[in-house]
Amino acid sequence: MSETPGPSSREFDAAFRQAFRDLVLWRRDVRRFRRDPIDPALIRSLLELASHAPSVGHCQPWRFVLVETAQCREAVRSSFVRANAKALENYDGEQRAQYARLKLEGLEAAPVHLAVFADEATKAGSGLGRQTMPQTLQYSVVGAVQTLWLAARAEGLGLGWISILEPENVCRILEVPDTWTLIAYLCIGRPVEEHTDPELERHNWQERLSTERLIFKR
Secondary structure (H helix, E strand, C coil), X not given: CXXXXXXXXXXXXXXXXXXXXXXXXXXXXXXCECCCCCCHHHHHHHHHHHCCCCCHHHCCCEEEEECCCHHHHHHHHHHHHHHHHHHHCCCCHHHHHHHHHCXXXXXXXXXXXXXXXXXXXXXXXXXXXXXXXXXXXXXXXXXXXXXXXXXXXXXCCEEEEECCCCHHHHHHHHCCCCCEEEEEEEEEECECCCCCCCXXXXXXXXXXXXXXXXXXXX
């Protein structure tokens, strides 16, 4: 009887590693989108790939909601307007003026709106790995968002993560179960312009911290 071969080991060459580094560095939080429609089949393939992200206990808690109706989109945009006005109150002086000049959302032009939730009541995974750190369920969804972000960039798409919202209101607008927690509201489309540096760095809001400042030894 022949022996069953083990799983093959995939090796990535230097060209691939450099391309992957370029992909990571070219990933940007996009706010300015072209209105060109995106093929639904492409979005479906990106979500399928994002679903291969790691998850605690293999619970796969991500839930994707494509926000397509004009009514829902306008309600979410109104939530942003309220939350953005409230956020502005936290700044004063030049920083307040600078905040007001930043374009912090792409809700009007982006052809695809995607809300990503964590299903806190999922039975998948039987709670493995979450007994002492239950927040790892939500962290798993963030991992799926990052996978989606890179995959979208590889397809020439931009992605913007809108965090200036009213989470509970968005949940009501989209009529999701009470056990779902909003993790991300994403705008996806072809970017108007592309940069390797973050917009907030380019507009002097926050410089990039050196890696040396972020690594500690004990």
